[in-house]
Amino acid sequence: MFKAVVTDLDGTLLNAEHKVSEFTRETVELLLQKGIKFYIATGRNYSGAKEAMNELGVKIPLITSNGARIIDENGNEIFSNNLKREYLDKILDIDYKSFGQNIIITGYSGSNWFVTEDLREYFYNKKPDRTRYPKQITFEEFKRNDFTKIFFIGEKHDELLNLENEIKKAVGEKNISILFASEGSLEIFPVDCSKVKAAKIVLERDGLTLKEAVSFGDGLNDYGLIAETGLGFAMGNSIYLLLEKLTDTEVIDSNANDGMAKKVRELFDL
Structure with a gap:
């Protein structure tokens, strides 16, 4: 049984207009009501990720800058690493x-x-x-x-x-x-930062492992996350470089069609 979802933002959770659709917002609400943990892992910085979090209407940990900075649900920095x-x-x-x-x-x-x-x-x-x-x-x-x-x-x-x-x-x-x-x-x-390493930090903080998580992404910065979580999915709009590496991974509907939210509802029977 999977107990968490870790998702990219742009090209994944957000639609083609870089917004949270009502269908996706309702999906995340239902997921949290069921007791499933939900995390965002993005290349955006904190303010950009927080903007999307506010659209969702939730307070959750934010993995930002491709895992180089993590902010908890209360806005406190729990990890940060700069380029040398x-x-x-x-x-x-x-x-x-x-x-x-x-x-x-x-x-x-x-x-x-x-x-x-x-x-x-x-x-x-x-x-x-x-x-x-x-x-x-x-x-x-x-x-x-x-x-x-x-x-x-x-x-x-x-x-x-x-x-x-x-x-x-x-x-x-x-x-x-x-x-x-x-x-x-x-x-x-x-070099020592990635979305998957950051996801491991926040999951372990909540008593979970990578194998208990489902992940979604569309960029090459999502490869490790999709490959190392218990179950990973590539978006239909993914960059070709990601799909070339994930030959055995299921490719789902695009972000423009709420592909991530649709798959979450299917997986967790929402």
């Missing part, structure tokens, strides 16, 4: 604009979200009702901060693939975690 300074400096020394003039760098520093360009129009086009934007600072200011996660946003996947190879050469693939959460988002965070 020596590796961060090497990454920031790379002329990332040489791989594509439209590539943007942004990052999470504690509860802050920083960017070096004015992205209000960029994010408005993706989500017109957005109320949360990154704070624009200079690149020199950006370089002085510590980060749980930095990421490069771009419209051309092949440009980001080339940048990924350059970062791996400069830093060493074993010294950082670098992956695509989506084709347009190349994410970098501490």
